[in-house]
Amino acid sequence: EIVLTQSPATLSLSPGEGATLSCRASQSVSSSLAWYQQKPGQAPRLLIYAASYRATGFPARFSGSGSGTDFTLTISSLEPEDFAVYYCQHHTSWPVTFGGGTKVEIK
């Protein structure tokens, strides 16, 4: 089973600031890495897949990068609606696994 480690656990930032979230895999997942956004009381939403492809409905301020074992989700300038928990997930093969999440909170 591939273990995904996200850091930091919590990111305290102000609107307008940029955010950088990290996801590290215990072994190479090539480019098969996805990111999800989850707001309180809501189901997660697919945000990024295949490391850098943005899913429908998300603006260009969200971008993903990386390959192999190290991945980054970048939010260029935080909007109020971006404060949420973000999870990474590898999608190479079953069983897929998720990282523990990074909470982006308002400072």
Next chain:
Amino acid sequence: EVELLESGGGLVQPGGSLRLSCAASGFTFSSYGMSWVRQAPGKGLEWVSAISNTGVDTFYADSVKGRFTISRDNSRNSLYLQMSRLGAEDTAVYYCAKLPPPSANSGRTFEYWGQGTLVTVSS
């Protein structure tokens, strides 16, 4: 518009059984794999099980293998999760999720989610 509506959650005693359902609409159900993902209260996401569009291929997390069974009825546009020998560690919100086509570079991601159904295992 894709809609996924889970049902069947509730309170169940340890060792008991429960069957979850997911009613799908807004897409050709028989063309897509489906999956269950769960989230314990205040915790992260855990993939549970997946099934191919035909139902022939099924996949399980080690934590539920031998206790849970995923199935689908394409004539009813419905996905199911039969859960048995439930323990406290199975307490979670269970989400039904649609998979993209296997050939897509987004394969094995969860592109649409339902709102979830809460399963509580407690005496």
